Amino acid sequence: MTTVALDLLGGDEAPAVVADAVALLTSDADPVDLLLVGPRDTAVALLEERRVRTHGIRFANAESFVRMDEDPLAVLRAHPDASVLVAARAVATGDADAWVSVGHTGASVAAAVLELGRVPGIARPALAVVVPALDGPVVLLDAGAAPDATPDLLRQFALAGHAYARSLGVADPVVGLLTIGSEEGKGDRLRRSAHEVLRETLPAAGIRYAGPVEGHDLAWGRAAQVFVTDGFTGNVVLKALEGAVQWSAVRMGSAYGDPAPAWDVVLRTATSDFAGGMLLGVAGVTVVGHGAGSAAEIAACVRLASRASAGGLMGLSSAALAGSAP
Amino acid sequence: MTTVALDLLGGDEAPAVVADAVALLTSDADPVDLLLVGPRDTAVALLEERRVRTHGIRFANAESFVRMDEDPLAVLRAHPDASVLVAARAVATGDADAWVSVGHTGASVAAAVLELGRVPGIARPALAVVVPALDGPVVLLDAGAAPDATPDLLRQFALAGHAYARSLGVADPVVGLLTIGSEEGKGDRLRRSAHEVLRETLPAAGIRYAGPVEGHDLAWGRAAQVFVTDGFTGNVVLKALEGAVQWSAVRMGSAYGDPAPAWDVVLRTATSDFAGGMLLGVAGVTVVGHGAGSAAEIAACVRLASRASAGGLMGLSSAALAGSAP
Numbered sequence: 245m246t247t248v249a250l251d252l253l254g255g256d257e258a259p260a261v262v263a264d265a266v267a268l269l270t271s272d273a274d275p276v277d278l279l280l281v282g283p284r285d286t287a288v289a290l291l292e293e294r295r296v297r298t299h300g301i302r303f304a305n306a307e308s309f310v311r312m313d314e315d316p317l318a319v320l321r322a323h324p325d326a327s328v329l330v331a332a333r334a335v336a337t338g339d340a341d342a343w344v345s346v347g348h349t350g351a352s353v354a355a356a357v358l359e360l361g362r363v364p365g366i367a368r369p370a371l372a373v374v375v376p377a378l379d380g381p382v383v384l385l386d387a388g389a390a391p392d393a394t395p396d397l398l399r400q401f402a403l404a405g406h407a408y409a410r411s412l413g414v415a416d417p418v419v420g421l422l423t424i425g426s427e428e429g430k431g432d433r434l435r436r437s438a439h440e441v442l443r444e445t446l447p448a449a450g451i452r453y454a455g456p457v458e459g460h461d462l463a464w465g466r467a468a469q470v471f472v473t474d475g476f477t478g479n480v481v482l483k484a485l486e487g488a489v490q491w492s493a494v495r496m497g498s499a500y501g502d503p504a505p506a507w508d509v510v511l512r513t514a515t516s517d518f519a520g521g522m523l524l525g526v527a528g529v530t531v532v533g534h535g536a537g538s539a540a541e542i543a544a545c546v547r548l549a550s551r552a553s554a555g556g557l558m559g560l561s562s563a564a565l566a567g568s569a570p
Numbered sequence: 571m572t573t574v575a576l577d578l579l580g581g582d583e584a585p586a587v588v589a590d591a592v593a594l595l596t597s598d599a600d601p602v603d604l605l606l607v608g609p610r611d612t613a614v615a616l617l618e619e620r621r622v623r624t625h626g627i628r629f630a631n632a633e634s635f636v637r638m639d640e641d642p643l644a645v646l647r648a649h650p651d652a653s654v655l656v657a658a659r660a661v662a663t664g665d666a667d668a669w670v671s672v673g674h675t676g677a678s679v680a681a682a683v684l685e686l687g688r689v690p691g692i693a694r695p696a697l698a699v700v701v702p703a704l705d706g707p708v709v710l711l712d713a714g715a716a717p718d719a720t721p722d723l724l725r726q727f728a729l730a731g732h733a734y735a736r737s738l739g740v741a742d743p744v745v746g747l748l749t750i751g752s753e754e755g756k757g758d759r760l761r762r763s764a765h766e767v768l769r770e771t772l773p774a775a776g777i778r779y780a781g782p783v784e785g786h787d788l789a790w791g792r793a794a795q796v797f798v799t800d801g802f803t804g805n806v807v808l809k810a811l812e813g814a815v816q817w818s819a820v821r822m823g824s825a826y827g828d829p830a831p832a833w834d835v836v837l838r839t840a841t842s843d844f845a846g847g848m849l850l851g852v853a854g855v856t857v858v859g860h861g862a863g864s865a866a867e868i869a870a871c872v873r874l875a876s877r878a879s880a881g882g883l884m885g886l887s888s889a890a891l892a893g894s895a896p
Contacts, residue, residue, distance in 0.1 A: 377817070378820055378821075387645050390760045391756075391759075391761075392759055424714055424801075424809075431720045431802065432800070432801075435717075459807065459809030459812070460810065462818070463816055465819075475758075476761070480749070480785045480799075480803055481810045482807055483786040484786065484814070489814055489818050491704060492832075493818070494821045495835045495839075496823075496832045497822075498616075499834060499835050504820075505822065505825040506822045508825060
């Protein structure tokens with residue numbers, strides 16, 4: 245059984261929306277154990293209001309948080325009781341197996357690095373998202389943590405993303421390099437170099453490498469199950485996908501004369517594993533979600549954190565990155 | 571009235587599929603004048619088979635073409651009668667106002683540069699696509715011609731894309747820089763520099779600049795009508811959009827229990843202005859389409875070429891780029 249530390253103070257509508265997420269989680273068939281991080285009295289009152297059974301719920305006090313317009317590092321230095329620090333620290337001390345925040349992303353990344361440290365063998369953490377492709381889940385990374393990447397950083401992301409896919413139950417995932425055109429010599433300078441590095445190192449590490457994969461392959465998940473890219477491209481693509489699915493809901497909903505089923509697809513996707521970005525390369529399972537996330541999205545982040553932890557993410561990624569020092 | 575030169579030998583199913591496109595075009599309410607470029611006897615026979623009225627159709631003989639697996643420059647040097655060269659040359663000589671090929675993209679780009687030359691003020695041509703956003707058409711460029719870009723090249727693309735949007739009837743289009751996050755200082759190195767350049771130069775050229783725009787803005791078309799990016803990001807995003815709309819057709823079609831209306835949206839999109847990439851920065855209206863394009867997609871490319879030409883694309887883009895020499 246895993247315990248997930250959940251930041252009660254992160255999110256545009258926090259703490260109420262996080263308490264709503266807790267209420268959803270406690271009605272799961274096999275509920276996750278929770279460590280709620282925030283002002284204790286507020287937390288207890290919010291759960292009582294929602295008549296949440298507190299069996300399996302513990303509390304860790306935290307009084308401050310990082311506002312969206314604040315410089316996260318400055319706030320975290322001044323406030324060691326910031327909720328993201330307390331939540332990440334709970335994982336560092338073994339009080340929890342994973343932690344989740346839907347607050348300021350920069351603050352969550354900083355808290356993870358400060359409290360948990362980096363996994364040896366990776367120069368910068370990456371944010372990995374699970375895209376619900378038609379043939380099964382696909383891991384896309386980096387989704388925004390490292391906008392400028394080097395070929396060697398993409399190699400590290402490939403190893404971390406492969407470990408993440410395995411922790412979610414994808415057997416022997418294939419890694420692809422997100423690029424343009426499948427012919428040799430296509431792509432930009434970064435991709436041409438990265439292809440050489442991946443082709444050399446991944447098979448040596450026992451990882452199947454598909455070579456170049458393209459934007460449309462993300463929707464199908466057939467060519468690869470791990471899509472490696474820099475954080476600039478990954479973030480633009482991720483948001484383009486979200487926009488395109490909303491575009492489709494409008495256009496297709498109108499073609500059917502009833503938008504509801506189309507928007508239901510959008511909603512189900514938003515509240516799937518797609519809800520949370522897994523921060524890979526820090527020494528503890530860390531999920532960051534959208535600040536505007538609904539209760540159902542926050543609950544999905546918690547389930548994802550629990551599943552990756554139970555699936556052995558930390559062991560798999562540490563081993564992959566340790567074996568990979570160039 | 572505009573005349574469009576159409577490459578009969580380009581496309582996976584050429585020349586039959588191109589002849590099918592001609593048949594579609596001649597039944598338009600206000601048909602475009604065509605200059606069909608290919609083996610003359612074959613062209614005539616194909617049109618007769620389809621009972622196409624040849625009023626408004628002229629022919630230019632061309633016997634060779636560039637196969638998808640060939641090096642385009644080598645073939646074009648050896649075969650001055652290659653269909654892409656003859657078609658581009660027709661625009662250079664004034665025999666046609668625009669030209670279209672759905673063959674080898676690299677060959678079309680090379681033929682355009684060789685026969686038409688570049689517009690002064692742009693270092694490399696860009697491929698611009700029209701994304702049918704919910705609030706109206708949006709121009710996205712570069713979609714793959716220049717995978718590695720500099721801030722100044724993005725400035726040139728901004729001017730060319732703005733001219734293209736105007737030629738399609740978008741009044742006073744707003745230019746945005748496709749990036750991640752709307753806060754100052756976000757994005758990769760290229761975007762941070764490009765933002766400074768665009769912020770400085772676009773308003774001075776009388777062009778509205780929205781600043782940073784994100785991937786999801788492409789679906790709405792509200793934040794900007796011209797999205798500027800490098801050819802790597804643009805191509806990945808474009809294909810990701812196509813994949814996401816197909817994903818939506820599968821998932822939403824299944825939610826409604828009848829896939830047909832959803833796939834009809836996909837089909838209508840593929841046969842809209844979205845069908846053709848406009849090659850900007852060459853001194854003649856040049857549209858390249860997908861090699862696997864259907865007859866309806868090829869016909870859409872011809873209509874787009876005609877409309878951009880009639881809308882004054884060449885005058886607008888030459889003026890914009892000439893005024894902009896740094």
